[in-house]
Amino acid sequence: MQSKPGPDPAQVLADLRAENLRLRRIIELKDEQIRLLNYRIFGPKSEKLSSAQIPLLLGELSLTTGEVEQEAERPEPQKQNPLPRAKQPRPNHPGRDRLPKHLERREEIIPCCPEDCRCPKCGGERPVIGYETREELACEPAKFWVRVIKREKRGSHCQEEQGVATAPVPAQIVPKGKLSNEFIIEVLVHKYQEHLPVYRQCASLAEDHGIELSRKTLTDAILAAGGLLQPVVKAMQVELLAVGYVQADETTLPCQTGERTGRNHEAWMWEFSRPGSIVVFDFQMGRGREGPREFLKGFRGKLQSDGYRAYDKLGEGIVYVGCMAHVRRGFVEAAKLAPLDPVPREILERFAQLYAVEKQARHSGLGPEGRLALRQAQSVPVMAALKTRLIEVRQQVLPGGKLADACDYALGQWSRLEEYLKDGVVEIDNNWCYAAGGITPVMPSAGLCRVEVCTPDVPWENEVPAFAHAA
Numbered sequence: 001m002q003s004k005p006g007p008d009p010a011q012v013l014a015d016l017r018a019e020n021l022r023l024r025r026i027i028e029l030k031d032e033q034i035r036l037l038n039y040r041i042f043g044p045k046s047e048k049l050s051s052a053q054i055p056l057l058l059g060e061l062s063l064t065t066g067e068v069e070q071e072a073e074r075p076e077p078q079k080q081n082p083l084p085r086a087k088q089p090r091p092n093h094p095g096r097d098r099l100p101k102h103l104e105r106r107e108e109i110i111p112c113c114p115e116d117c118r119c120p121k122c123g124g125e126r127p128v129i130g131y132e133t134r135e136e137l138a139c140e141p142a143k144f145w146v147r148v149i150k151r152e153k154r155g156s157h158c159q160e161e162q163g164v165a166t167a168p169v170p171a172q173i174v175p176k177g178k179l180s181n182e183f184i185i186e187v188l189v190h191k192y193q194e195h196l197p198v199y200r201q202c203a204s205l206a207e208d209h210g211i212e213l214s215r216k217t218l219t220d221a222i223l224a225a226g227g228l229l230q231p232v233v234k235a236m237q238v239e240l241l242a243v244g245y246v247q248a249d250e251t252t253l254p255c256q257t258g259e260r261t262g263r264n265h266e267a268w269m270w271e272f273s274r275p276g277s278i279v280v281f282d283f284q285m286g287r288g289r290e291g292p293r294e295f296l297k298g299f300r301g302k303l304q305s306d307g308y309r310a311y312d313k314l315g316e317g318i319v320y321v322g323c324m325a326h327v328r329r330g331f332v333e334a335a336k337l338a339p340l341d342p343v344p345r346e347i348l349e350r351f352a353q354l355y356a357v358e359k360q361a362r363h364s365g366l367g368p369e370g371r372l373a374l375r376q377a378q379s380v381p382v383m384a385a386l387k388t389r390l391i392e393v394r395q396q397v398l399p400g401g402k403l404a405d406a407c408d409y410a411l412g413q414w415s416r417l418e419e420y421l422k423d424g425v426v427e428i429d430n431n432w433c434y435a436a437g438g439i440t441p442v443m444p445s446a447g448l449c450r451v452e453v454c455t456p457d458v459p460w461e462n463e464v465p466a467f468a469h470a471a
Contacts, residue, residue, distance in 0.1 A: 029400065031337075099135050106138075144209055147180060174224045184221045191222065198222070233280060237295070240278045244301030247430040248272050248292065248311065255285070270295065275432040289314070302423070304430045307413050322416030324354065325429035330406030337402050343393055344403060350386045354379055358428050368424030375421050383421065387414060 109131070111117070119126055151167040169175075173184050190196040198218045205211040240246060248271065255267035268287045272295060273279040284291035289310045296303070300317035306326040328351045335344035357378045361371040394407040410417075420426045 025398065099137055103137075105135075141208070144211060173228065174221050177221065177224075179217070179221050184225055187218055187221060188225055236278050236280050237272075240272060240274055240280055241296065241299045241301075243274060245274060245425055246272055246296070246299065246301065246303050247275065247427070247433055248303060248305045249430060249433040250287065250308070250310075253283070271433050272296075273433060275427055302419065302426060304426065306430075307409060307416075319419065320416050321419040321426055322413040323429045324351070324417060324420075325431050327406075327410045327413055327417065330402065330409055334402040334406050341403070343397075344406075347386070347389065347393070347406075350382060350389065353382045354386075354428065357382075366424075370424070372422075372424030375424070380421055383418065387411070 117126055118124065149170070151169070153167075154165045156163075171181075173179075173181050187198075187201060190201055191198065198215050201218060202213055202215055205213055250268050250270045253267045253269045254264040257265045259265075265285070268284050268291070270282040270284060270291055271279065272282065272292075280295075282291060282295050287310060289312075292310060293314050296314050296318070299315065302319045302321050303311065303314070304321035304323060305311045306323050311320065328348070331344045331347045331351070335341070335348060338344065357374060361374050364370070366374060390407050390410055394404060394411065397404045397407070420428050
């Protein structure tokens with residue numbers, strides 16, 4: 001009986017190599033996912049942590065950003081063997097900083113004990129020869145009082161038909177309300193500057209001062225103040241849209257609604273601004289196109305944003321400008337996930353050349369025309385070479401990885417990215433949205449919105465209705 005021929009060794013080898021390549025690709029993708037997870041947990045310092053440090057940090061009950069940064073900056077031997085070390089003696093302290101000079105000084109003299117005030121030998125009073133002096137910061141608890149407002153009424157002793165004249169009513173944020181204007185302003189400061197929720201303010205007033213105020217009373221006052229600001233917001237919006245250049249971005253905002261219980265609704269805070277000038281915030285329940293379309297109704301000019309689709313098709317007369325920082329971010333993440341791969345670093349160096357031109361223009365004090373000329377001379381060739389390189393890289397890498405996604409996003413935004421090369425007024429990115437007057441400072445780290453209450457050119461690594469301010 002003739003035996004069946006065995007498998008072809010060449011085919012078996014080819015199959016094994018293909019399977020090996022497939023498994024290696026899976027391992028690379030999983031490694032990217034692990035690195036990305038570590039980056040999201042530990043932040044930008046995650047790549048400086050060793051494999052011995054990460055399990056120890058994951059076991060911490062409470063881990064702060066400062067602790068991660070401190071671990072990341074340790075010498076390499078300590079990273080590989082992160083064992084407890086004996087405390088080093090502290091150097092001589094230069095002394096504590098003096099308290100601010102502009103604060104009022106109130107002296108408090110503490111006398112000696114009675115038995116130390118007289119001489120035990122002669123019984124005479126011992127003279128004061130000086131004081132041991134130190135300073136400490138003190139405070140007085142907040143003081144509340146009731147203002148009794150008496151509006152004068154005057155009658156007429158000779159003309160009965162003249163009636164009674166009464167003093168005018170002072171202007172109030174809440175007409176006929178029981179809260180004074182300064183009290184309401186204090187509530188607004190606590191809420192929007194210190195991010196202290198209304199229910200905590202009510203609890204503090206009750207526990208610390210014995211003042212019982214309902215949440216509805218405070219939230220009605222907040223809404224009344226917001227209503228008075230609406231004409232200001234509208235005027236700022238009109239002024240912002242009249243210039244012809246607007247930057248936009250958005251961020252999530254957890255929101256409690258009566259329709260959903262057990263978890264928060266994801267609302268959105270939209271920011272529209274002009275670099276170094278007006279900033280207007282617009283609260284929306286969703287991230288759809290309806291919000292920016294309504295805000296930008298009638299706008300004609302250049303709108304700079306990331307590649308989110310809600311910014312598309314907002315009306316005629318709008319020129320869409322891309323954001324270089326959002327494009328660069330994808331290559332930053334690719335470099336973090338594959339630190340040994342030189343390609344992401346090479347791409348980032350090309351981005352650095354573009355930002356170096358912007359830095360040169362800023363330090364030279366160039367105006368729009370000068371900045372445009374500088375970009376045409378230096379940035380245009382860099383952009384052309386960058387596009388060619390991105391096409392080459394995309395053809396070489398497999399789809400699904402972070403580097404491939406970054407190339408796809410950049411090339412898809414390319415026509416919009418080139419717009420800043422045509423206008424010296426337009427910025428290279430919309431990082432101004434995250435600057436001192438932008439979207440980051442006004443948002444608390446754990447902002448919470450209740451719907452029934454209130455319906456620079458450097459790359460970067462809640463209860464509110466519409467809110468606005470000038471940067």
